[in-house]
Amino acid sequence: MGKNIIIAGAGHGGLTAAYHLAKSGYTVTVYERAAQESDLGYEWEDFFDARTFDEAGLPNPETGKIPKVPISFYGPNPDDPPIRQTFADGEVEMHMYRKELYAHLIRVVSEAGVKIVFGCTVYAPILIGSRIVGIQTSLGDFTGDLVIDACGVDSPLRTNLPAYLGIQKTLKKYEYLYAYRAYFNRLEGFDDVQNEYKTYFVDDGKDGLCWAVTTEKTVDLLVARFEPFGQDEIDRMFKIFKADNPHLGEELVLGGQVTKIPLRHPLAVLVADGYAAIGDSACMTVPIAGSGIANSLRAGKLLADAILSDINEEYSATTLWKYQKAFYDKIGDSMATIDMARMFLLNMKKADFEFFFGNDILSSEDLSFNTNETSAKEMFSHFSPSVIIDKLKKVGGNRSLIRRLGVVAVRIGRLKLITSRMPETYSREAVSKWAEKYERLFAETQIK
């Protein structure tokens, strides 16, 4: 083989891998659908972990680090006070306009020698036998020694792979969200209204996520649902937001489109001969929050390390398995655990949320985790045995909740056992068997 690497789609993780590989002398070309650099990314700002660039081995941007913004969680009953996160002084996170993040990434990869072909839509993989050897695109066919799939949640590469490779092609209901995000003007005359990041549990947990973030000049709205939705639902939610945020204006300032976010455990199998999936294409978002920038960038470094250590330039499932193992060891196991918590939340009813908020069961410390956290251990580190016992005493009267919490605790134990038994080396048969067990565990939870 050689050192000719194709990155399909300018996803964040693909660009990170591209940076490291180009710096090590590989020929790296990104094929991106957007017509030009300024079309990359979205018209909004994102939060992610401040350690990300260092961990991904990328140069840090000059701006973006801000003190951590606490989120206030509002329950369905307006009489219950919100639970507000608290962070220690000095804790920081990244807050960047997505187009600025892209400008930074494109600058560093271009300086490293990566070539980017804009206006090129990838249609499908090209295979010889069971090896992926290139891509079919709107600009013709391109071949390479390895194809990195950074095409996002609906990747046409992943969805067109032969089933026998064992990589999940399509996502099921409750494994992704449709998200509407829009910035509206903040009305004048509400000087006493504080800037606040409000997350609401207005309906049953299974309905999705929503937030209203008030800043100096705008109110940033998110409505995310597991079913496609239209203007009616946006209007209904707008009224709910407006009732609680009278300073919300009607002038659309930025955004206003619906996009998809994968929200599940990472794919069971990330690699095949000549192929590796990364970022949203491999479902690497934090399953409770939908944040995927940090994990994609970190995974890009892990993928590049595996490729660089493949001194025979095989880029086979066997040599790329090192990436899969490193990803699950450092990130994936934790994401899968967090997904178990998400599935518990999905089965919560409005009454359960009211019970949690109305009975003082959750405290500010309980919810003061970083929603971009890579480690479930760090995310839930506050839950010491004494904290858990105290909570169980408070939940005591609610037998149904106790039973469901018990079920999820047992499932997390079983998950740990399964992930610890991921094959050490790649063989299609062993990996398929393992992937089946891993997926079956999640399939046991029926969302009602």
Ligand SMILES: Cc1cc2nc3c(=O)[nH]c(=O)nc-3n(C[C@H](O)[C@H](O)[C@H](O)COP(=O)(O)OP(=O)(O)OC[C@H]3O[C@@H](n4cnc5c(N)ncnc54)[C@H](O)[C@@H]3O)c2cc1C
């Ligand atoms: C409303 C919303 C809010 C979010 N907020 C946050 C946040 O605050 N923090 C956070 O960490 N994450 C957030 N995310 C998630 C985050 O956007 C993703 O997890 C992250 O971008 C990683 O995805 P990716 O780079 O793999 O894929 P994408 O961002 O989807 O990038 C894929 C790239 O591939 C290109 N592409 C797609 N198809 C083709 C094709 N056929 N041919 C060629 N090119 C193609 C696309 O144009 C795009 O450039 C949010 C997502 C949404 C929708």
